[in-house]
Amino acid sequence: MHAAVLRWYDGAARDLPWRRPDASPWGVLVSEVMLQQTPVARVEPAWRAWMERWPTPADLASAPAADVLRAWDRLGYPRRALRLQDCARTIVAEHDGAVPVTEDELLTLPGVGAYTAAAVAAFAHGARAVVLDTNVRRVVGRALEGRALPPPTLGRAEQERAAGYVPADAATSVRWNVGVMELGALVCTARSPRCADCPLRSRCAWLAAGRPADEHAARRRTQAWHGTDRQVRGRIMAHLRALPGTPWATGRDLLTVGAGGADPAALPDPAQPGRALASLVADGLVVAAASADADLYRLP
Numbered sequence: 620m621h622a623a624v625l626r627w628y629d630g631a632a633r634d635l636p637w638r639r640p641d642a643s644p645w646g647v648l649v650s651e652v653m654l655q656q657t658p659v660a661r662v663e664p665a666w667r668a669w670m671e672r673w674p675t676p677a678d679l680a681s682a683p684a685a686d687v688l689r690a691w692d693r694l695g696y697p698r699r700a701l702r703l704q705d706c707a708r709t710i711v712a713e714h715d716g717a718v719p720v721t722e723d724e725l726l727t728l729p730g731v732g733a734y735t736a737a738a739v740a741a742f743a744h745g746a747r748a749v750v751l752d753t754n755v756r757r758v759v760g761r762a763l764e765g766r767a768l769p770p771p772t773l774g775r776a777e778q779e780r781a782a783g784y785v786p787a788d789a790a791t792s793v794r795w796n797v798g799v800m801e802l803g804a805l806v807c808t809a810r811s812p813r814c815a816d817c818p819l820r821s822r823c824a825w826l827a828a829g830r831p832a833d834e835h836a837a838r839r840r841t842q843a844w845h846g847t848d849r850q851v852r853g854r855i856m857a858h859l860r861a862l863p864g865t866p867w868a869t870g871r872d873l874l875t876v877g878a879g880g881a882d883p884a885a886l887p888d889p890a891q892p893g894r895a896l897a898s899l900v901a902d903g904l905v906v907a908a909a910s911a912d913a914d915l916y917r918l919p
Contacts, residue, residue: 620762620822621786621795627818628798631805635659636667637742638797644718644743645710646670651735651742652703657694659804665694676707677716685918688904689860697856697904701919702730720744741796747789749782750796754803758819759784761807765824767833768809846887851877851895859905859918866908866915869896 636642637650649669653662669690673679679687684701691700706728710718718739719725725736737748756769759781769777786792806813814820814830825831844850858876859867874883877892886892896916899905908915 620819621791623818623822624798624802625791625794628794628801632797632801633659633805635663636670642743643674644739645674645676647743648706648718648731648735648739649703651738652699652706652730653694655699655735656696661694665690665692673707675716676710676718679704679707680711685864688856688918692860693853693857695853698902699730701903705729706731718743720746722746722748738796741793745789745793747785747787747792748796749778749785750800751778751781752800753809754801754807755781755796755799757809758799758803758807761812761825762819762823765828765831767825767831768835770835848891848895848898851891852899854879855892855896855899856904859916862917864917866917869914869916 632638635650637646646666650662650666653666653669672690673682682704684704687700687704688697691697694700709728710716713727714724719728720740722736722740725731725739726733731739734750734752737750738752740746741748741750751773753769756773756777760766760769763784764780786795802817802819806817807819814823814826817823817826820826854876855873871883873892873896874886874889875881877883877895878886883889896905900907900916903919905916906919908917
């Protein structure tokens with residue numbers, strides 16, 4: 620099974636800049652943070668621009684937060700940008716500017732969880748690690764365990780089984796991790812798997828069982844977007860990023876921005892823009908500056 624995936628990956632892998640031999644550990648870490656819940660097509664140009672501007676943790680650590688948020692642009696979940704900057708500052712302060720090597724050390728960095736620590740240890744430092752993103756979990760669950768999709772949450776038993784599937788040799792394990800990840804992204808997709816093109820089709824337990832339905836379907840909830848506070852937060856952040864550095868006097872304009880430029884009367888909840896703005900302030904993504912005649916807001 621390892622050999623089948625590795626042969627397939629050798630011929631099908633996408634040429635992504637953070638996978639190249641000259642990619643720095645910092646570049647790998649940046650890519651992993653950007654790729655969280657964001658498609659590769661949107662990440663690649665942003666990653667290139669980011670690495671040209673801030674090629675080392677020290678460069679990002681000293682950057683104005685407003686510039687960091689503007690550069691993050693529309694990658695989504697902008698708190699990731701500030702966490703990445705906090706991560707850079709910790710690397711500079713506690714690790715002499717070098718990305719830590721071990722998973723335990725990586726886990727001490729702000730915003731770095733179990734997946735990111737394993738991915739950076741493997742792809743930046745060549746260590747044997749159990750890299751479990753959604754794509755890997757889906758391929759392993761289908762091919763080896765006959766499940767349509769993995770459970771909504773990653774449990775200890777699944778982690779332990781996945782660890783047993785990773786090759787013992789470090790170099791081979793790195794290629795296995797990235798190969799299975801790529802297989803899930805390109806072939807063994809969630810909604811329209813291309814089983815005829817899969818290198819594991821002759822040994823896939825899910826295919827052999829007749830592609831049974833998702834046993835966890837009832838537990839999955841699709842996150843809404845349109846009309847939510849998250850959408851309004853995104854509109855406010857886009858508006859602030861576009862300003863030339865001057866504070867924004869919200870006033871009636873807050874409702875228009877919250878409505879996406881449409882008639883504020885179309886807002887299902889007139890209090891939503893104010894609530895969204897307050898949550899951005901609470902998250903440190905926007906700074907409030909009181910004034911005698913207006914409420915002023917700006918990027919931090």
